[in-house]
Amino acid sequence: MGFYFAQFLTGLASAASLFLVASGLSIIFGVTRIVNFAHGSFYMLGAYLAYTLVDAWQAGPFGFWGAVIIAAVAVGFIGAAIEFLLLRRIYHAPEMFQLVATFGVVLVIQDLTLMIWGAEDLVGPRAPGLDGAVEIFGELVPEYDLALIVLGPAVLGGLWLLFNRTRWGTLVRAATQDREMVGALGVNQSWLFTGVFFLGSLLAGLGGALQVPREAVSLLMDLNIIAEAFVVVVIGGMGSIPGAFLAAVLLGEMNAFGILIFPQITLVMMFLVMAVVLVVRPWGLLGKAEAAARPPSGAAEPPLRVAGGMMRWLAMGGLAVLLLLPFLTDEFTLVLLIDIMVFALFAASLHFIMGAGGMVSFGHAAYFGLGAYGAALLIKFLSMPMELTLILAPVIAGIGALAFGWFCVRLSGVYLAMLSMAFAQIAWSVVFQWYEVTGGDDGLLGIWPSEWASDKTVFYYLTIAVCGGGIWALRRILFAPFGYTLRAGRDSALRVDAIGIDLRRHQWFSFALAGMFAGIAGTIYVFSKGSVFPDEMSIPRSVDGLIMVLLGGVQTVAGPVVGAASLTLLEDFISRLDYWRMMLGAVVIAIVVAAPQGIAGAFLQLIPARWTGREETA
Amino acid sequence: MTNVSNPVLAVRGLSKSFGGVHAVADVNFFLDAGELLALIGPNGAGKTTCFNMLNGQLPPDAGSVKLQGRELVGMTPRQVWRLGVGRTFQITATFASMTVRENVQMALISHHKRIRALWRRTGDHYADEALALLDRVGMAEQAERACGVLAYGDLKRVELAVALANEPQLLLMDEPTAGMAPQERIDLMALTAGIVRERSISVLFTEHDMDVVFAHSDRVMVLNRGELVAEGSPAAVRADPLVQEIYLGAGSTFGSDEQPAATTTADAAAGGTHA
Structure with missing residues (x-):
């Protein structure tokens, strides 16, 4: 009994990071309609930056949490810069073109990270003050896991307040529903988009930074997390933050228990769940059917011509x-x-x-x-x-x-x-x-x-x-x-x-x-x-x-x-x-x-x- | 109601509600061979909802739609089309990345069940038939232009040619002249009337432009808040005091509260199926 409860808590703890990353991806997609492949790279950057900062500010608990927050904010700025310099130029390109561009960003960030931090895995220190374990039902549960379990819903609540109680959040929700209408009402879309990218990247960076005490920081983090984050967002419903939370918990628990029952096929299970959800509820668990897009106003593809x-x-x-x-x-x-x-x-x-x-x-x-x-x-x-x-x-x-x-x-x-x-x-x-x-x-x-x-x-x-x-x-x-x-x-x-x-x-x-x-x-x-x-x-x-x-x-x-x-x-x-x-x-x-x-x-x-x-x- | 022994289209008890709103309530009518029947009514009267039920886009709550004795309710739009019912849309729907001729050829290819042909070029299928149809609607000269670059009035003509491709017995035209200049409207409707007379195709159309309606229809039906309230020859309908009241508001001021918001919701829901 105790063992299963501990396993349950482990699932919840791993859901926290996944939720942070996925919610950022979901927010960015909801507003900009960009499927951001580089989101996993932001997560990885958050982890590397936090590792370096924690290393530099060893002293005291403020040092660790300060390092985590600064790393997350820094990643937010990096994301905003990429939006400002690159993505802003291709908002009118077809969806998949944008996706390929963000894949280019993945490649660049991967080699930059390799240049700066080297190819070896880096093992970060435990979080000061949370490096012990608590006994629950006779099983030892790391204190840090408990902190993450609290943090996930806390961020969910914070995002809820941001989106429902602030003017900016209302604009973001409006833009998620109808971008053009928000533009027609005189809102400066460019800054809204940059702001959304900042927030989304910050969440990814935070997710990465928080993983430092839990796992080794490596160059494989970006593509590993992005596939999972995609699955979470799709299961939860594109653009739905509560959906992302629900799906992250679902996947976290599935991994925690799946590994006991079918250690071989956890990966298959994750994608199988996604396939089932998409067929039964095509817009995800808590997502809404997309309003029919307006017909593209741009020029249509020219007719096919037999080669001259x-x-x-x-x-x-x-x-x-x-x-x-x-x-x-x-x-x-x-x-x-x-x-x-x-x-x-x-x-x-x-x-x-x-x-x-x-x-x-x-x-x-x-x-x-x-x-x-x-x-x-x-x-x-x-x-x-x-x-x-x-x-x-x-x-x-x-x-x-x-x-x-x-x-x-x-x-x-x-x-x-x-x-x-x-x-x-x-x-x-x-x-x-x-x-x-x-x-x-x-x-x-x-x-x-x-x-x-x-x-x-x-x-x-x-x-x-x-x-x-x-x-x-x-x-x-x-x-x-x-x-x-x-x-x-x-x-x-x-x-x-x-x-x-x-x-x-x-x-x-x-x-x-x-x-x-x-x-x-x-x-x-x-x-x-x-x-x-x-x-x-x-x-x-x-x-x-x-x-x-x-x-x-x-x-x-x-x-x-x-x-x-x-x-x-x-x-x-x-x-x-x-x-x-x-x-x-x-x-x-x-x-x-x-x-x-x-x-x-x-x-x-x-x-x-x-x-x-x-x-x-x- | 005209007494037709063997109507092309027979509609009985057609009804549809959205929530508590009766968008279309117990509509009955017949359409004779070669007849041009206009369906008019103010915004939100349920015209588009009615149309969408006739060609299978929207399932009715109750009622029957019979094409030459054959029940259409329960069929998909494409099954209805195969039985010889052509349709044009309020907002034109054409293939923007194809030429005018290819648009008509696609309809012909589908009509002849050749859509899975893998080898011979699309352009070589039924090219003469397509050109003949385009010639009839006055679009032959623009046959090689892309639909994506056409003027709106020309797109309406292309849609007409497409609708004629499967040799229909019945054409359903939802606001055929919407979005066109006044002279264009008259021309397009005169063209349509000429074509359907020579091929003895029956037409049911909705229209806002009363000049078009009174100039070209054989018979007019008036729909108001989902119910048929008048029906008869253009002259009779024009003289009907009830129709005048609906259209002119019987002397009441603007924004008569007899136009409840609820009917516009029904129209929005019906319009939504276009999107």
């Missing part, structure tokens, strides 16, 4: 160069080109549902990974020949996408993105933890192509045929009624319904089709590497896909190919350098700010319309 003469020749020329390259370069270049083509197909499949369908999948790597693991398992356990797996593995990925997609297409926008991420994370956990079949972290090795294709040059041509063919097929489908129907649903769901089309069903099929093409890319990938690891299904791989699509330009059919080539080349080039993450992050941010239509989109603006067959717009 010059572009056709460019494409043919590019293909000819690809075919001739094996005679001109070394094997190393061919390996790089194979990677580019694989990722070009992966990005094109994501672009299919994202660009034409307006469905941003945050877990597209799941289908890439299903293709890769599908092929590897078919070879390992059924000794199938490569030729057969090239057909069957993508079908497996397609079936996976059909199953997950059925749930995903019931939602839209950020919720769809989060649910697709949850499914990808479930798939990842299964692969990661099912050691007997998938080899877990060790991966599956020795998956080589058939004899005839084992030569690198032959495999290179095979890749051109399969990936190039896949991209071409996707392009055809995009121009055919199937793709147009998908675009129609994105443009006006009302009109699609009024001309007799079952949009949800069509989106579902499109999702599965995109998953199948991602599976083709994954299948080729596994044969080109000879092995597969759980990383191929992880969040960073999904984000890679998003960056490729956005770099290339969502509104451009050729975009994903350009984006995949750019990112793969860039990563290949800079990953040999120190602090390459920071450079990659800076490049990503620069592109988002400078070329919101992506590289291919910006390029199209520079060349004459008659080359591409576009309509001249006045």
